[in-house]
Amino acid sequence: MAAVAEGSASAAAAAAAKEVEYQAGVQKLVDLLSKLNPAAKEFVPSSAAAGSPPKKALSADAPVFDYHSIGAGNGGTKDSATDASFYIGNQQRKRGNGYINQGRRRAIDRARRADREDSIRxxxxxxxxxxxxxxxxxxxxxxxxxxxxxxxxxxxxxxxxxxxxxxxxxxxxxxxxxxxxxxxxxxxxxxxxxSKTAILPVNPKFLPRTEDEKEMVMRTVYCTNIDKMVTLLDVKNFFEGLCGEVSRLRLLGDNVHSTRIAFVEFVHAEGAILALNCSGMILGTLPVRVSPSKTPVKPRVNRVGSN
Missing domain, CATH: 3.30.70.330 (RRM (RNA recognition motif) domain)
Structure with missing residues (x-):
């Protein structure tokens, strides 16, 4: 009987020891997990100043880290809460600005369509x-x-x-x-x-603005369907031989279009009038088309006779 009693006492002691060890392990785990709490003192920067006034709570879409709770009552800094507010507010502003810009573009597109439809009518x-x-x-x-x-x-x-x-x-x-x-x-x-279409507007910056420029337009013709092999001097000689002295000339072309265009300004308005009769004549290998110009030759053009 004595042996049985001693065995029971040893088992009870062992069980008690395991219970104490288990409780110690649980406490250790609790202490370890508590250090992962973002509101814990260990997460507060060393530059933190205690006693910062509490901030307003974040909105429902705030990040997981509750920066405001850090700054409010756990020794956190005022800067921490301010940075969080700035981050969230900035994201909201970005989303808001995106919606505003998109709405503004749609409004501009609607206005342009309305203007075009009005012009067609x-x-x-x-x-x-x-x-x-x-x-x-x-x-x-x-x-x-x-x-x-x-x-x-x-x-x-x-x-x-x-x-x-x-x-x-x-x-x-x-x-x-x-x-x-x-x-x-x-x-x-x-x-x-x-009409089913509106008139394609001329770029306003090219339109004549002064009386001198208006007078220049009266002396200028617009020539299209010009052979790409034709040079600036060829165009000058063509019009001077038929219409009169050319004061300014600009020949334009690119790699997309198969022909070139030109603006030809004459010394006298009579030259521009005569030039209109040149439409259909062959310049190089193509019949050119000549019409009155709506814009003056821009001042930065090459001098007549240059290539």
Whole structure:
């Protein structure tokens, strides 16, 4: 019996020792895990100043690290809470600015479409134009229907296949202009229909701004379909031999288009008028197309005679 009692006492002692060891292990684990708490004192920078005033709580989408709780009541710094607020606020501003910019772009696109649609409603399409009809003459005729904002004649100047777009300041002018369909301009009756497109605007920075520039435009023609093998001197000699002295010339081209264009300014306006009759003549290997220019030759062009 005594042996049994001693065995029971040893087992109880061993169990108690294991319990103490287990509790010690649990406490050690708790102490270890407590050090992983971001609010623990060990995570506070050495430059921290105790006693910082509490900050407002973060919003629901705040990061896992509760920086505000650090700064508020656990010896954290004021800078920690401020940095967190700055980070979150900055992210919100970025998202907000993205939405604002996207909305602004959509608003601009809508405004542009509205302007274009309004311009189309104020524009008429005129076809079967005689080669003797000029933009100035056409604009004067249609001005009886309303204020003309812009007038563009397109097509071969020597063909009845020429057509034009005329834009008015209001829709009433465009509707009135439809009544001119069948009117003879030159030698042929024209057709006038509502336009399906707006007139492509000329870049405003190239338009004449002074009286001198307007006078230069009157002496300037726009020439297209120029052979790429033709040089600046070839263009100068071509127009001077038929129309008069050229004061300024600019020849343009690129690797995309198969032909080149030119702006030719004459010394006298009569030269520009004569140059319009050169449309269809062969320059190099191609028939050139000549029309009145809407812009002056830019001052930075090469001097006439240079290549």
């Amino acid at each position: 104020r524009t008429v399409y005129v076809s079967e134009l005689d080669h003797t009809v000029t933009e100035e003459r056409l604009a004067d005729i249609f001005a009886t229907c309303g204020q003309v904002v812009d007038c563009r004649i397109c097509g071969d100047p020597h063909s009845v296949l020429r057509f034009a777009f005329i834009e008015f300041s209001d829709e009433e002018g465009a509707r009135t202009a439809l009544n001119l369909g069948g009117t003879v301009f030159g030698f042929y009756p024209v057709r006038v229909l509502p």
